[in-house]
Amino acid sequence: MRDIRLPQGVQTPVYYYDMDLLATTAAKVRSLSEQYGIHIHYATKANEDARIVSALAAEGFGADCVSAGELELAAACGVKPSAVVLSGVGKSDEDILCALRMGIGAINVESVQELYVVNALAAREGVTAKVCIRVNPNIDAHTFKYVTSGLNVNKFGVSPEEFDEFEHMLSKCSNVKFIGVQMHLGSQIRDIRPVFEAACRKAVEAADWFAAKGYAICMINLGGGLGVCYEDPDSELIPDFEQWMLTISRNIPRREGMTIHIEPGRALVAQCGTLLSRVLFVKDTPAKTFLVLDAGMNNLARPAFYGAFHKIENLSAMQRPMLENDRYYDVVGPSRQSADTWGKGRRMPLSVRGDLIAIRSAGAYGQAMATRYNLRPDAQTIYSDNIK
C-alpha cells in the first residue's frame, strides 16, 4: 500500500481516493476499448462521487445509470446523453421520464409491462424511446449469491420463453424503437472466460431471435461484472480488462451497424478507494483480542451485508522502526451489532489506540452504499491529488 499521510485536521473515518490509479486504470481501459472496439458505460452505482464520475467521463466513457438521480449526476459530470443507458428492474415513472427528456442512448427494459409503460410515457412526451431488452440468460456467474443476477430465479430481465410476448407488445408500441439486447450476469466475476463465453452465446441467440422477426440489432451490451482481487489488491491493482474484452470480442460476431458495449463498475473504481480509520480501542478479552475501529458498517456495508472480504492494513505500524511480532485480531466496527465486523482472526502487527488502519479495495459499493445508521456522520472524502 502506498504511504498515505492524513493531512492535518482530517478526521477518520475518511475515504481516500488514489486519483493516479484511477487515471491509469481509465487510460488502460480506454486503450483496450479502442483496440477491441467495445464501448464503455461506467456503472455509476459503484461510486457516485462527482470527481470520479467526471474523471471517467473525461476519458470518453458513457454511463450506466439506475435512477433519475444517477442520470442527472452523469449529465452534470459531462457524460454525453447519447452514451448513457438506464438499467434497473424497478424504474419509476420519474426515472423513465428523465431518461426520455435527456434523450439517452438506450433504456434497458426488464419486463413486458415496463415496455408498455415506457411506450405510454414516450407517447405522452411526444418522443420515441430507444429500447434494449434485458435478457435473463439463466447463466450461473460463479460468484457469490448476493450479486448473482443472471439466473432465472433472479428478478432481473426477460427470459427467452417470454420473447414472443415481449415481441407482441413491441409490435404495438409505436413510440418505441427497439435497438438491441442487453444482459448483466452478476458482479465480482473472476471466472471470466467460461462465464462470458456463455453470456456471448446467449446474447447472440437473443439478437438473432429478434433479427429474424425483422428488427435491426444496433447494439449488444454484456453488462458489467468483472471482478477484482480483494485478497491481495497490490498484486492486481488493475483488473484483467484485457481478458474480458478479448473474450467478448472473440465471441460476438461483428455485424454491420452493430456495436458492442459493457458496463463495468467495480473493476474501474474498487482499487482506487481506501477507507481510512483509527483504532479506538484494543480490547483484550479472555477469548479474543478485538481492534475496535471508528469506521463501521455505516461507512462500508459490504462485510456486514455479504460477508465480503476486505484486506486490512495497519499503516501506523508500518512506520514504526521496530516491528513487533504479529498478533491475531478480530477487527470490528463501533455499531452494536455483531455483523459490524471487518474481519475475524486477522493477522496484523501489534496495534495500539490511534493507529491508522486502511480498509482496502473500498472504492466500489463503499461510499455509494453508506448509511447514517446510529446517526454517525458520513465519512469525508480526500483525493490523492489534493494532498500536498
Ligand code: LLP
Ligand atoms: N450493469 C448492471 C445492469 C448492474 O446491475 C451492475 C451492478 C453493473 C452493470 C455493474 O456491475 P460491476 O461491474 O460493478 O460488477 N453491492 C454489490 C454489487 C452489486 C452490483 C449490482 N449491479 C457489492 O458490493 O458487491
